[in-house]
Amino acid sequence: MTLSELIDGISRHQKDQEKVVTAALILRLLYHWQSLDIDTDEKDVHYARQWSSETIRLWIDNIQSWDQEWITATVASDPFNLLAGFSVLPDSDAEAAIQTYCQLCQTLKKEHQLTIIAPENTPLVYLFLKAREQSHLLFDPLQSASIEEALENQTLTDLSAFSLASHALFQSSFGQHRKQSRDQSWQPIVYAEAIRASRVRDINSAGLTLLCQSLIIDRQSPEADQLSQWLLRIRRTDQLLGCWELFSDSVNIANLLSTVNAYWGQHAYSKPDIPLYPGIAQRQHQQQSLPSFPEMRQPDWQRMDAKIASMLVWLDSHVDRFCMPETCKTRTEFTDHLKPLVECSLLLYAMTGERHRNHNSPYCQWAESMAKRLFWHIEQEKLIESFRLYPTTSLAMLVYPFLERAAGKQSPFHNEVRSLLEVPEASSHERTPMRRMDFHFLCRMMDAVPTPNHDLSTQLSDTLLFSSPNPLILSNDDVYDITHAFFYATQFGEKACPELEPVAPWLEEILPSLTLALSLDKDNDIAGELLLSGIYSRQPFGNCQALTLDILMDGITENGAVPGPERSMVEVEDEFIRCYHTTLVAALALLETRISYGEPWSTDEIPDVAESENRFLLEASEVLYTELGIEAEYGQNKVRKKEKELAFLVNAQKQTFAVSKYAMNSPAIQQTYQCQQFLASQNLTAPLLFHSHPDLTGESWSIREYLEGELWLKQYNQRLPEGYYQLGKLAARLHTRRPDNLPSAINQHWIDTLRQTEVHDTRLEQVIKTFLETMQTATETLLHGDLHLGNVIETNNGPQFIDFDECGLGAPEMDLAIALAYVNTDLEEFRICKEKIIQGYIEAGGKVSQTLLNCCIILAPVYVSEKQIAVFRGIEYHQAIENIRKIALRQTLLHLDASEPLN
Numbered sequence: 001m002t003l004s005e006l007i008d009g010i011s012r013h014q015k016d017q018e019k020v021v022t023a024a025l026i027l028r029l030l031y032h033w034q035s036l037d038i039d040t041d042e043k044d045v046h047y048a049r050q051w052s053s054e055t056i057r058l059w060i061d062n063i064q065s066w067d068q069e070w071i072t073a074t075v076a077s078d079p080f081n082l083l084a085g086f087s088v089l090p091d092s093d094a095e096a097a098i099q100t101y102c103q104l105c106q107t108l109k110k111e112h113q114l115t116i117i118a119p120e121n122t123p124l125v126y127l128f129l130k131a132r133e134q135s136h137l138l139f140d141p142l143q144s145a146s147i148e149e150a151l152e153n154q155t156l157t158d159l160s161a162f163s164l165a166s167h168a169l170f171q172s173s174f175g176q177h178r179k180q181s182r183d184q185s186w187q188p189i190v191y192a193e194a195i196r197a198s199r200v201r202d203i204n205s206a207g208l209t210l211l212c213q214s215l216i217i218d219r220q221s222p223e224a225d226q227l228s229q230w231l232l233r234i235r236r237t238d239q240l241l242g243c244w245e246l247f248s249d250s251v252n253i254a255n256l257l258s259t260v261n262a263y264w265g266q267h268a269y270s271k272p273d274i275p276l277y278p279g280i281a282q283r284q285h286q287q288q289s290l291p292s293f294p295e296m297r298q299p300d301w302q303r304m305d306a307k308i309a310s311m312l313v314w315l316d317s318h319v320d321r322f323c324m325p326e327t328c329k330t331r332t333e334f335t336d337h338l339k340p341l342v343e344c345s346l347l348l349y350a351m352t353g354e355r356h357r358n359h360n361s362p363y364c365q366w367a368e369s370m371a372k373r374l375f376w377h378i379e380q381e382k383l384i385e386s387f388r389l390y391p392t393t394s395l396a397m398l399v400y401p402f403l404e405r406a407a408g409k410q411s412p413f414h415n416e417v418r419s420l421l422e423v424p425e426a427s428s429h430e431r432t433p434m435r436r437m438d439f440h441f442l443c444r445m446m447d448a449v450p451t452p453n454h455d456l457s458t459q460l461s462d463t464l465l466f467s468s469p470n471p472l473i474l475s476n477d478d479v480y481d482i483t484h485a486f487f488y489a490t491q492f493g494e495k496a497c498p499e500l501e502p503v504a505p506w507l508e509e510i511l512p513s514l515t516l517a518l519s520l521d522k523d524n525d526i527a528g529e530l531l532l533s534g535i536y537s538r539q540p541f542g543n544c545q546a547l548t549l550d551i552l553m554d555g556i557t558e559n560g561a562v563p564g565p566e567r568s569m570v571e572v573e574d575e576f577i578r579c580y581h582t583t584l585v586a587a588l589a590l591l592e593t594r595i596s597y598g599e600p601w602s603t604d605e606i607p608d609v610a611e612s613e614n615r616f617l618l619e620a621s622e623v624l625y626t627e628l629g630i631e632a633e634y635g636q637n638k639v640r641k642k643e644k645e646l647a648f649l650v651n652a653q654k655q656t657f658a659v660s661k662y663a664m665n666s667p668a669i670q671q672t673y674q675c676q677q678f679l680a681s682q683n684l685t686a687p688l689l690f691h692s693h694p695d696l697t698g699e700s701w702s703i704r705e706y707l708e709g710e711l712w713l714k715q716y717n718q719r720l721p722e723g724y725y726q727l728g729k730l731a732a733r734l735h736t737r738r739p740d741n742l743p744s745a746i747n748q749h750w751i752d753t754l755r756q757t758e759v760h761d762t763r764l765e766q767v768i769k770t771f772l773e774t775m776q777t778a779t780e781t782l783l784h785g786d787l788h789l790g791n792v793i794e795t796n797n798g799p800q801f802i803d804f805d806e807c808g809l810g811a812p813e814m815d816l817a818i819a820l821a822y823v824n825t826d827l828e829e830f831r832i833c834k835e836k837i838i839q840g841y842i843e844a845g846g847k848v849s850q851t852l853l854n855c856c857i858i859l860a861p862v863y864v865s866e867k868q869i870a871v872f873r874g875i876e877y878h879q880a881i882e883n884i885r886k887i888a889l890r891q892t893l894l895h896l897d898a899s900e901p902l903n
Contacts, residue, residue, distance in 0.1 A: 002041065002238060003048040010252045020059040021078060023052035024085020025256045031088045032263035035274045038239050053089060060100045079105075079117050080124040081257070087132070087277045094279055098129075102137035123151060123166045131174035131280045161205035161212075168215040175215060175268060175276035203241050203258040206231060210265030214272065226470055228269055231262050299549050301598050304590055307556050311587040312366055314560030314579075315344070319370065321576045323377045331390045338383075338396045340580055345374065345402035347584045350492045351591065352406045359595045369618065371406030376617040376635040376649070384413040387420055394426040395438050401445035412633055412652065414446070421448040433462040434481040441488040457499045460489055468506045471514050479518070479526055486533035493536040493592060500537055507537055512544035519548040523565045524555045528585035532592055541597045549593060552586055562586045620647045620659040623701050627690045630657065644805065648706055656706035657689070661699055662805075673702065675782065675807040678739040685801055707800060713790035720823075723789060724833040727819055728840025730792065730799060735781040735812045735846055746783050746810030747775060754859060764858075771855035778811040778852060787815040788822040813849060816841065817856030 003026070010022050026048050033040065079101075086097035105116045117125055117138070126147050129135040135144055151170040169175065206227060213224040235241055241259040268276060315322075322344040350356070351367035378399075387397060400417045404410050411417070420426060421443055437459050443450040460466055463485045464478055474482075489497040500507070511534050519527040527548055534545065556562050561579040621632040635649035645661045679685040690703040712723060754768050784791065785806025792799050816837055823833050834857070838848055 002044045004044050006240070006252070006256075007048060007051055010256070013252075016058065016062075019055045021082065022253065022256065023055035023059075024078075024082045025253070025260050026052040027056075027085045027088040028081065028260045029256070029263060031277070032260070032267040033239065035267050035271050036263065040239070052085075053093065056086065056089065056097055057093070060097060063100065063104065078257075079121050080128060081260070083125060083128055084277060087128075087279050091279060098132075098134065099137060102129075102134075105138060120162070123147060124169065127166070127169050127174050128277075131176065161202075161208040164212045165208040168212040172215040174280060176280065203231070203234075204261050207258070207261035207263070207265035211261075211268045214265070214268040224269060228266060231266060298597075299546065299553075299593070301594065303553065304549075304594055304598070307553050307560075308363065308587060308590050308594070310558075310560030311556065311562070311583055311590075312363065312560070314583060315347075315587070316366075316370065318576050318580065319373060319377075321580070322374060331393065334386050334390060335393055335396060338393075338399070340576075341374065341378065342396055342399045342402070343581060343584050345371070345399050345406065346492075347588050348374075348406035349402035350588055353492065353494050355493050356591070356595065360601060361591070361595065362601055363591065367406060368408070369615070371403055372409075372621075373615070373617055375403050375407040375409060375411075376621070376632065376647075378634070379636060380411055380413060380634050384416060387417070391420060391423060391425040394421060395435070395442065397421065398438075398442050398445070401442065409633060412650075412654065418446045418448045421446060421450065426450075432481070433459075433464065434484045437463065437484055437488045441491075456489060456497075460485060460499050465503055465506075468503065471510050471517075474514075476523070476526060479514070479530065483526075483529040483533045486536050490536040493532075496538065507534075507539060511537075511539060512542050515548050516544040519551045522555075524552055524562055525564055525582040525585055528552060528582070528589040531589040532585075535592045535596045545593075549590075552589065556586065616645045616661065617647055617649075619661070620645075621649055623661075623690075624649055624657060624659055624703060627692075627701075628657075628703060630655075632657075656708075658686070658704045658706050660702045660704075662702075671808055672805055674739060676702075676704075676804050678737070678782075679734075679801075679804065679807075682737055683797075684734060684737070685804060707793050707795055707802060709793040709795035709800075711790060712792040712794065712799070713788075720829065721832040721836045724819070724823075725836040725840040726799070727787070727789065727792065728816070728837035728842075728846070729844040730801070731784070731787060731812070731815055731819070731837075732841045732844035732846030734784060734801065735815070738780075738782050738809070746785055746806075746808045746814060747778070747780065749808075750810070750814060750859075751775065767855055767858050770851065771859060774849065774852045774855065775811065778813070778849065779847070780809045781812050783808060783810045783812065783815045785810075785815070785818075787819045789819075790822075811849075811852060811856070812841075812846065813853040813856045814860075816848070816853060817860040820857055821860040 007022070007026065011019060014022065030045060030049055030052075034045075082101060083098055086101065087094050089097060108116055126135060126139055126144065129137060129139070130144075139147070151167070210224060210227050210231070213227070231241070241255070241262050264276070267274070322340050348367045348371040351361070352364055352371065356364050356367075383399075387393065397417050397420070400411055400414065404414065426439075436454075440450055440454065440456075440459055442448075464481045465485045469478065469482075486500075489500060511530065515527055515530040515534060518530060521527075531545065531548060531552070560583070561575060562582040562585075563579050564582045617635055621635065624630050624632055630651050632649035633652050635647050647659050649657050649659055651657075673688070673691045676685060676688045676691075680687045686705040686707045688702060688704050690701065692701045712727075751772065754771065784801055784804060785808055786803060787801075791801060791803045793802050819837060820830065820834055823830050838853075841848060
């Protein structure tokens with residue numbers, strides 16, 4: 001596409017009053033283009049210059065006749081570029097155009113209260129007019145002084161290319177002088193911006209960055225050369241930059257502006273003796289002093305400790321999300337759920353290493369505790385089954401060495417993991433150099449021999465890092481390749497790596513600026529990994545790291561979470577998914593910085609890391625070891641209630657133990673213990689291996705052998721109604737036993753509950769009265785107390801009861817009634833289940849009072865609700881206990897019709 005075609009294409013989409021912006025940009029482009037001695041078609045250039053000049057003159061001549069809205073929109077669209085374009089006209093035309101524009105701005109402001117020049121454009125417009133000695137046309141002395149003061153005091157917190165360009169033009173009096181000696185303190189900022197600009201292929205920002213490089217620092221620098229070469233490389237054969245498909249006016253104006261700024265930067269960089277624009281006064285100025293890069297300062301270590309603590313609290317509060325679910329149906333589901341666990345395990349591995357121990361990191365204890373919780377919580381057997389099923393997910397097996405080292409325990413599947421790594425399928429998908437390094441590191445950790453085997457030097461030589469890559473063209477994936485090379489080569493900072501010596505110059509010159517560049521790009525995830533790479537490769541602390549740390553800490557939210565890069569997380573609403581990876585990286589980056597460059601820790605200054613709500617597995621394992629001398633290898637917390645916690649712990653011989661803690665300081669605990677000892681002697685439940693009385697804290701512990709089998713509840717629908725026949729027979733078997741010296745706890749509990757219940761129904765009042773009268777002569781026997789299909793397990797030795805926490809003496813009809821209270825089908829099904837449980841009970845030798853059973857059936861919901869069991873008839877209730885009681889009372893009315901007459 002020629003310039004003529006470009007002009008014609010854009011013009012077709014513009015009204016006459018809009019074309020002035022295009023004309024100004026075309027004139028700017030031609031000025032820089034020709035100053036760079038770029039080969040051009042003279043006829044094409046002549047047409048472009050003539051069209052632009054005529055368009056601007058037409059705009060000036062007709063400006064008073066055009067609609068004010070169009071005038072305002074055109075004038076305000078890009079005031080600096082309009083003025084800069086006007087200056088390229090012949091002297092008389094340039095003066096007329098600039099003065100007309102300034103008069104128009106003053107008129108619109110005075111008569112219509114319209115401020116044409118936006119604040120972000122004001123500095124450049126002022127600098128341009130001042131360089132031409134025409135600033136009085138738009139700015140009064142007071143306003144001029146205010147702008148200059150703001151420019152002189154400008155901080156470098158906003159490092160956008162536009163901000164840097166304004167700063168550079170001010171320091172150089174719009175390019176009339178340049179700083180003669182290289183100021184090293186500026187280099188990281190400008191270079192970082194150059195990287196950031198070109199990484200996103202922003203031609204506009206790249207050109208402005210090159211302009212800054214030429215005006216503030218010596219023109220000759222490797223970074224600027226690379227940026228200049230990149231702009232030349234992407235230039236088209238017709239010397240234009242951008243897409244130029246003529247879709248719309250705005251698209252092509254943006255492309256045109258990018259091309260103009262690209263050539264502006266090239267012009268300033270390669271032709272320092274040619275003014276940036278014609279007509280700018282050539283005055284001699286004394287060399288001005290430049291504001292320096294902010295002096296290097298040590299981070300605020302106290303603030304850093306507070307940020308670290310807040311992140312660990314956030315991670316602690318999401319511990320359940322780092323654990324694998326019990327079932328994953330597909331490989332994708334498996335890998336998606338495993339990824340957070342592996343990455344959290346990596347953090348714990350690093351935090352519990354020698355590096356942290358040698359520096360007395362106060363966070364090691366938290367990491368060890370977290371590792372043990374994860375180690376015990378994950379279903380290790382199901383996890384290894386998944387790896388057997390999906391051997392190509394071998395990298396996920398890093399969870400084993402990471403957690404094993406952090407928790408100080410070895411998985412019972414350690415040797416099997418090692419053997420799985422040596423099968424060809426395990427490494428079949430490790431194609432990229434980074435993934436090969438991942439895999440080799442895993443094999444080293446597990447003492448496995450990968451196929452094929454490569455030493456560390458060979459592995460590193462295959463990575464992108466050893467090609468000394470041009471940072472201006474690195475993608476995010478490329479940077480991740482580089483960071484992983486540092487991680488695995490140095491074993492996450494635990495050892496020096498001589499093999500990295502060949503890339504030392506690249507590390508010293510590039511890595512700090514690259515870290516700052518990615519931080520400026522608001523990518524805390526990858527910036528954190530680059531910080532870690534610098535630390536692990538033994539780089540000194542400098543300005544770039546200081547700024548990066550400030551930006552990183554600013555990105556940590558109040559609750560300790562660090563959101564991931566927005567460009568990839570826009571659609572994610574789940575805070576954990578959006579934040580977990582960046583939070584892990586940021587936490588480790590701050591910790592490693594604290595160890596490498598910080599002051600020694602003073603424990604008095606370390607904020608407390610909140611205790612997790614799920615510390616029970618650690619306590620349970622200690623009780624198991626202390627009382628029975630059995631060391632748990634792993635486990636899972638199965639039940640957590642206000643009054644009880646239960647975990648299953650497994651030892652090296654794969655024996656499983658059920659460890660419970662009760663928080664009820666009452667005689668009922670001792671009663672439960674006596675019942676369970678008696679039932680174990682009758683082969684009705686698993687042996688109770690240990691029981692402790694409540695201590696001063698009101699807590700009591702018990703340890704039982706674990707019964708292998710399947711809960712009847714898992715086949716609920718298939719077991720109805722026949723399951724209730726079997727349940728009746730089991731209940732009769734239980735009820736024929738009676739230990740000595742037990743109180744009538746259940747009978748009394750029912751009676752006390754009903755006496756305290758407010759009843760506003762005459763039928764229920766009659767039921768309660770009949771119940772209380774019948775109970776005076778009822779037979780007492782040993783009851784389960786919470787009899788239902790969920791508390792029966794099918795073992796190799798037949799069905800057995802579990803969970804005797806509610807056991808005691810009482811009328812047998814109470815157990816049967818509670819079992820029927822959990823029938824979650826219609827009333828007809830309820831009648832059949834009732835018949836079946838009675839049939840089985842009587843056939844097994846039990847005796848039933850029909851009247852008492854009917855009373856218990858009707859009143860069971862009230863009793864169940866008073867025990868705060870928020871499940872009745874298959875519906876889960878989360879209301880307060882008073883609401884549960886009211887619902888239960890209403891439900892009892894249904895049973896009045898489902899039961900035989902009480903008499």
